[in-house]
Amino acid sequence: MRTREAQVNALEVSHLKVLLGNKVVLDDLSLSLAPGQIAALLGPSGCGKTTLLRSIAGLIRPSEGQIRFGKQLVSFSSVHLPPHKRKIGYVPQEGALFPHLNIADNIAFGIDRAVFTKDQIRQTTKEMLALTGMEGFGKRMPHQLSGGQQTRVALARALSIKPSIVLLDEPFSALDAELRTELRADVINLLRSQNTTAILVTHDREEGLVSADVIALMRDGKIVQSGSPEDVYSSPISPTIAISTGDALVLQASKLSDGSTDYILNPIKSSANSVTSGHIVIRPEEIKLSKSVSSDSINGLITKIDYYGHDAMVAIDVADQHLQVRIPGPFDFNVGQNVALEHVGPVRFFANN
Amino acid sequence: MLTTSPAPIEQQHLPVAQSRSGWRVALLAAVGAVAAISMIPFVYLLVRASDKPIDEIIQLLFRQKTLEVLATTASLVVCVVVINLILGVAIASGLHFVQLPMKRLLVIPTVLPLAIPSYVFTYTWVALVPSFSGFAAAVFILSISTIPYIILATLAGLRSIDGSQIEVARSLGLNPAQVFSRVVFPQIRGHVSAGALLAGLYTMSDFGAVSLLNVETLTVSIQNMYRASYDRSAAAVISFVLIAFSILFVMANESIKGRSTNKQLLKSLSVKTPLIQKAYLQFASVLIIIAFAIVAVIVPFYVLLTRFFSNPVAIDWASLASATFSTVSVAALGAFIALVLSAPLGYLLSGAPSRFATVTNKMVVIAHALPGVVVGLALVSIGSKLGGLYQTTFLLALAYAILFLAKSVTSMSSSLARVPNGVKDVAATLGMNQWAVVKKVIAPIAAPGIGIGTILVFLTAMKELPATLMLRPTGFETLATQIWSSGSINRFNEAAPYALILVLVAAIPTFLISRPDKEEQSFNYENAGGPSERS
Numbered sequence: 001m002r003t004r005e006a007q008v009n010a011l012e013v014s015h016l017k018v019l020l021g022n023k024v025v026l027d028d029l030s031l032s033l034a035p036g037q038i039a040a041l042l043g044p045s046g047c048g049k050t051t052l053l054r055s056i057a058g059l060i061r062p063s064e065g066q067i068r069f070g071k072q073l074v075s076f077s078s079v080h081l082p083p084h085k086r087k088i089g090y091v092p093q094e095g096a097l098f099p100h101l102n103i104a105d106n107i108a109f110g111i112d113r114a115v116f117t118k119d120q121i122r123q124t125t126k127e128m129l130a131l132t133g134m135e136g137f138g139k140r141m142p143h144q145l146s147g148g149q150q151t152r153v154a155l156a157r158a159l160s161i162k163p164s165i166v167l168l169d170e171p172f173s174a175l176d177a178e179l180r181t182e183l184r185a186d187v188i189n190l191l192r193s194q195n196t197t198a199i200l201v202t203h204d205r206e207e208g209l210v211s212a213d214v215i216a217l218m219r220d221g222k223i224v225q226s227g228s229p230e231d232v233y234s235s236p237i238s239p240t241i242a243i244s245t246g247d248a249l250v251l252q253a254s255k256l257s258d259g260s261t262d263y264i265l266n267p268i269k270s271s272a273n274s275v276t277s278g279h280i281v282i283r284p285e286e287i288k289l290s291k292s293v294s295s296d297s298i299n300g301l302i303t304k305i306d307y308y309g310h311d312a313m314v315a316i317d318v319a320d321q322h323l324q325v326r327i328p329g330p331f332d333f334n335v336g337q338n339v340a341l342e343h344v345g346p347v348r349f350f351a352n353n
Numbered sequence: 354m355l356t357t358s359p360a361p362i363e364q365q366h367l368p369v370a371q372s373r374s375g376w377r378v379a380l381l382a383a384v385g386a387v388a389a390i391s392m393i394p395f396v397y398l399l400v401r402a403s404d405k406p407i408d409e410i411i412q413l414l415f416r417q418k419t420l421e422v423l424a425t426t427a428s429l430v431v432c433v434v435v436i437n438l439i440l441g442v443a444i445a446s447g448l449h450f451v452q453l454p455m456k457r458l459l460v461i462p463t464v465l466p467l468a469i470p471s472y473v474f475t476y477t478w479v480a481l482v483p484s485f486s487g488f489a490a491a492v493f494i495l496s497i498s499t500i501p502y503i504i505l506a507t508l509a510g511l512r513s514i515d516g517s518q519i520e521v522a523r524s525l526g527l528n529p530a531q532v533f534s535r536v537v538f539p540q541i542r543g544h545v546s547a548g549a550l551l552a553g554l555y556t557m558s559d560f561g562a563v564s565l566l567n568v569e570t571l572t573v574s575i576q577n578m579y580r581a582s583y584d585r586s587a588a589a590v591i592s593f594v595l596i597a598f599s600i601l602f603v604m605a606n607e608s609i610k611g612r613s614t615n616k617q618l619l620k621s622l623s624v625k626t627p628l629i630q631k632a633y634l635q636f637a638s639v640l641i642i643i644a645f646a647i648v649a650v651i652v653p654f655y656v657l658l659t660r661f662f663s664n665p666v667a668i669d670w671a672s673l674a675s676a677t678f679s680t681v682s683v684a685a686l687g688a689f690i691a692l693v694l695s696a697p698l699g700y701l702l703s704g705a706p707s708r709f710a711t712v713t714n715k716m717v718v719i720a721h722a723l724p725g726v727v728v729g730l731a732l733v734s735i736g737s738k739l740g741g742l743y744q745t746t747f748l749l750a751l752a753y754a755i756l757f758l759a760k761s762v763t764s765m766s767s768s769l770a771r772v773p774n775g776v777k778d779v780a781a782t783l784g785m786n787q788w789a790v791v792k793k794v795i796a797p798i799a800a801p802g803i804g805i806g807t808i809l810v811f812l813t814a815m816k817e818l819p820a821t822l823m824l825r826p827t828g829f830e831t832l833a834t835q836i837w838s839s840g841s842i843n844r845f846n847e848a849a850p851y852a853l854i855l856v857l858v859a860a861i862p863t864f865l866i867s868r869p870d871k872e873e874q875s876f877n878y879e880n881a882g883g884p885s886e887r888s
Contacts, residue, residue: 059523088524096521
């Protein structure tokens with residue numbers, strides 16, 4: 001990011017606390033986004049992702065903390081800007097198109113009729129239809145569109161009011177895999193081309209990593225880690241967090257007094273004493289396999305191969321441990337084969353408490 | 354509320370292998386028979402009216418008396434419908450959108466008045482206010498009798514709107530009032546209009562309240578002509594005015610419904626509507642509901658109970674018991690006939706309905722719009738020609754079935770449509786023949802809905818007055834006729850026990866099958882941190 005200090009963040013959420021009934025749904029949550037940044041909120045169902053979006057949109061009133069859009073304070077103790085004054089583009093799950101309006105009227109819905117002339121509104125609607133690749137669909141009714149098309153229209157409707165921030169709540173979750181990837185790329189490109197600040201809620205790890213500038217990992221109403229996709233993927237702050245951004249092996253390990261780490265793929269033969277016991281996190285793709293088995297190498301037996309096409313997940317028994325290793329194609333390993341394993345990648349050690 | 358429930362989400366109708374033609378022919382014949390039965394009143398009235406020379410008909414139609422009565426009926430309907438629309442939509446919106454204390458208690462008055470016939474309402478209010486009479490009184494009584502139709506229909510419409518649409522509209526810059534007018538209302542218009550139709554038809558066909566309150570509407574005119582002068586041809590002619598009025602109403606509703614394209618996009622709602630917590634709205638909602646509860650529930654029950662317990666006249670327990678038995682048995686027979694008649698038509702309508710089925714359904718709906726007076730008049734005349742049927746409880750039960758067949762058909766077809774096609778196909782591939790599929794798959798899935806429809810016919814039949822008065826065998830007394838023949842208002846104390854029993858017998862099932870509180874129940878649970886918090 002450019003000079004961060006001089007720049008006002010597009011969105012600044014600090015120490016947010018939200019109660020629904022007596023249940024604390026968000027707790028001391030902070031998040032900031034620079035203009036044009038796209039953030040992905042990643043976390044399991046029920047961790048508070050949607051609640052955070054709805055708090056930002058003003059649909060829920062937080063009990064503590066504050067929310068700023070740029071310099072404007074929209075939520076802080078008694079201050080609560082109602083949702084219709086926030087200029088937020090909100091795309092909820094499954095789009096929520098207005099079933100009684102056609103596509104053009106859906107898109108034009110939020111454009112202020114007191115400010116813009118009919119021609120201007122028609123023009124904007126046309127632009128939005130073109131922008132989202134929905135030219136010619138203006139006269140259709142929502143129920144005549146496929147799920148992906150409905151999502152496009154929902155996005156067009158959100159962008160039509162030139163929002164300061166766009167909030168997308170699992171917009172692709174109802175779509176099948178192929179369409180999903182394609183539409184996701186389209187949507188992200190569109191948001192980037194408009195330099196729109198956006199938050200994308202997802203529970204799909206890959207979707208978050210591929211789309212966002214910032215990944216915010218949520219657990220039980222808190223953001224437990226945030227950073228660039230590379231950071232959160234390669235430097236998780238705990239074994240549990242590692243799993244939430246991708247497949248991970250969590251193996252027994254101990255840190256020795258000489259600074260080296262002893263684990264199954266790196267047995268230390270020195271006499272240094274174990275100082276701290278804990279776990280090491282390895283990504284399955286960080287283990288390399290080879291057929292050159294020797295007495296010096298760490299060897300294992302392939303028990304299963306799950307073939308995914310572009311890569312494969314190989315289950316290997318090493319001593320009494322079961323490891324998962326991801327190997328790229330082309331594949332020349334077979335079940336029952338003995339292979340040598342080598343860990344090439346960062347050593348992420350987490351001491352036991 | 355079955356008669357106004359929104360159409361079930363359309364299933365895709367895959368081409369089905371042509372079923373055996375014998376079965377098909379039998380089904381169509383059965384539907385034809387149902388159509389014929391529904392048309393009995395029309396055919397009779399047509400024949401009757403044509404007895405009169407045309408110039409006499411014209412004279413009858415345009416004499417001042419007729420025009421006055423027509424004007425009274427029309428203004429009564431307009432007043433009741435307008436009041437209902439305002440209050441009903443307001444109460445339903447309050448219940449749906451506003452966070453209210455004890456919501457489960459507050460919804461009770463939205464259905465309970467359905468159990469109280471308009472003539473019982475009238476009795477109780479007259480007992481309380483002796484000078485209670487005239488047009489304004491009729492507007493009042495018929496409004497409280499019919500508001501539940503609009504409340505329930507509106508609630509059903511409101512519940513079909515996904516809360517996320519409201520949230521999106523808010524985020525797009527609409528204030529709550531704009532959200533209501535641009536997002537909510539266009540989508541519930543069809544429901545509201547259906548509720549208004551029911552209220553309007555009820556008002557048009559009401560006989561008990563208006564005649565007690567000395568308001569001469571078309572139904573009272575018809576009854577008078579029939580009773581006083583036995584001029585059935587004139588009664589038939591005036592009946593046609595009433596029918597034309599009803600059909601006009603049904604058509605207006607159809608056109609409103611047709612324009613509101615509330616095609617559901619989603620199979621289930623993803624977001625519950627957020628509840629408003631503004632104090633003044635909470636206060637206003639509770640106030641208006643309590644006020645309604647007082648005039649429509651508490652006053653009638655209070656009067657009935659006090660009259661029952663402080664009755665100077667000894668209660669005739671034997672006649673009370675026999676009237677209760679007669680009421681229940683003839684209403685049950687009527688509901689059973691309606692159930693049987695609705696089966697073939699309901700079955701045809703649940704699939705991809707043919708033109709024939711749709712037209713037949715229209716006939717049934719129009720028969721539903723016929724006032725009891727008209728159907729009674731038709732059957733009483735035909736019955737006297739049939740000899741054996743005349744003066745039997747069967748003829749009365751048949752009148753109930755014709756009058757309320759539409760309720761039964763609606764619940765039959767929507768319950769059958771709820772059976773997924775895939776399930777039927779799977780059952781067939783598992784080796785079941787057509788009858789086994791019906792018995793083991795379709796019936797168990799559809800039975801609860803069909804049962805509710807049948808109970809609804811039963812309840813409505815219990816309260817029916819004008820047709821009962823005309824068609825009952827001599828000496829056969831139901832609760833309704835006993836209340837009526839305790840007759841003049843000063844003898845209300847004698848009617849009180851019958852009215853109380855009727856209301857109590859009707860109230861409990863009315864509440865149980867409507868269950869307007871059900872939604873709130875689950876909503877509270879989720880609001881308290883149940884599984885619907887998705888994020």
